[in-house]
Amino acid sequence: MPRSSSIGSKLTALDPLSSRFALGLMEALVAAGDRSGALRHARVHEELLAQEMGMSPDARVAALVQKLRAEAGSNSGERVVVRRAAGARPFAAALADRYTIERQLGRGGTTNVYLARDRKHDRAVALKVLHPELSSVVAAERFLRQIRLLARLRHPHVLPLYDSGEADGFLFLVTPYIEGGSLRARLTREHRLSVVEALGLTREVAEALDHAHAHNVLHRNIKPEHILLDAGHAVVGGFGIVRALEVAHEEILTAEGLRVGTPRYMSPEQTACLTLDGRSDLYSLACVLYELLSGAPPPSAAEPAPIRTLRPEVPESVEVALARALARAPSGRFETAAE
Known part of the structure; x- marks a missing residue:
């Protein structure tokens, strides 16, 4: 990655809600020839702003997005192949x-x-x-x-x-088909879970991630919607789709802003479109655990409140481990899910 875009990525990791930093990274990506990466980051930045602050990106970011999309559209005619013929069966x-x-x-x-x-x-x-x-x-x-x-x-x-x-x-x-439904549906009904159940489900998801990471597979989109409940146990779905799309997409697909991950559960490095490893999935899982215990995922752009201030019955050891898993820098987190 060119030095300018590397610096921009580090800045957006520190403050993903800053439109100034987002614009800097987008401009650096464009200068490096990665227009699709610039549009992808713009989409993530827009969703973070909407979810965390109810705001839209500033006019300069919006103008650059409009320009890049117009250029992508004008150059995409020969690259996009629509396989379904008119009148094809549903x-x-x-x-x-x-x-x-x-x-x-x-x-x-x-x-x-x-x-x-x-x-x-x-x-x-x-x-x-x-x-x-x-x-x-x-x-x-x-x-x-x-x-x-x-x-x-x-x-x-x-x-x-x-x-x-x-x-x-x-x-x-x-x-x-898992009849128990998703963890998201459970949270919609109950808002938060008991400490014992939250820790048990998180442990099972961590075991699934540890197995996947041992086979060089990242999930990239851990969230309650992808955790299914089967007779009280966690089953992780959604493996593979995001990665398969990344491998198989044509340039125009990325240029249209394929969302890789869900902003409220994305690690800072994923938000900044940096290279990922298993610690990114662990950050996302920590966001899920925080939500299971508190009723909401941690804020993306601020230090989360210690979990025991929200749930005093959470063991101190869990609070320490959760804070480590939510470290903004990957080096500050656990190396593997097995830890």
């Missing part, structure tokens, strides 16, 4: 010989998720269909090849992959 019809769609379960940043019936094995499954605007511009074979590599993960707390493929231009994944 995905439910395209998959009708294998899966029967029953109802929609949710919509995420990259996929729509449906409850479906696996016709061959007569079982309920979760069918995840990549958004059409993403399917139309990613290299399908590269996407599915990456998914197959990541599907080799085998762990009691990692959601397994049943199937994946392409049908009439739709890219899809099939996983078990």
Whole structure:
């Protein structure tokens, strides 16, 4: 990375809400020829400002974004290949010989998720269909090849992959349907969990991450929505999709601002678009634990309140470990999830 963009990245890691720092990093990325990276950082910065302060980026950031998007649009004609022909079948019809769609379960940043019936094995499954605007511009074979590599993960707390493929231009994944729902749904009902349950679920997610990291796989988007509850135990979903999209995307996809991660749970280095390792996932998991105990994730741009000031019954040892896991610099955190 050129020195100017490296300095900009360090500044935005210190203060991700500063539009001045964000603009500096964007300009450095553009100067280095990484226009798509500049747009990606602009999207993250915009979402952080909206969530943390209810504000929009300043006029200079907005103007640069508009200019870069206009340039990307004018240069994208030969790069974007829309695979689905006009009048192509809806995905439910395209998959009708294998899966029967029953109802929609949710919509995420990259996929729509449906409850479906696996016709061959007569079982309920979760069918995840990549958004059409993403399917139309990613290299399908590269996407599915990456998914197959990541599907080799085998762990009691990692959601397994049943199937994946392409049908009439739709890219899809099939996983078990977990009737217990997501940790997000549980938090919506109960706001926060008991200390014992919060620590138990966090430990199980940490075990899943430790297994993935040992196989050189990062999650990049740990959050309550991706932690499912199966008979009281945590099962981590969402492995692979973000990385597969990164590997398979065409330049125009990134230029349109594919969100990699969720701002409220992203590590400072992920916010600044720096190189990541397993400690970034651990930071995200620490944000989840903080929310399980306090009712809200820690603020992105300020030092979080010590957890015992919000939940006095939390053991002091947990407070110390949580503070370490939330260190803004990766070097200040645990090296591995096993720690």
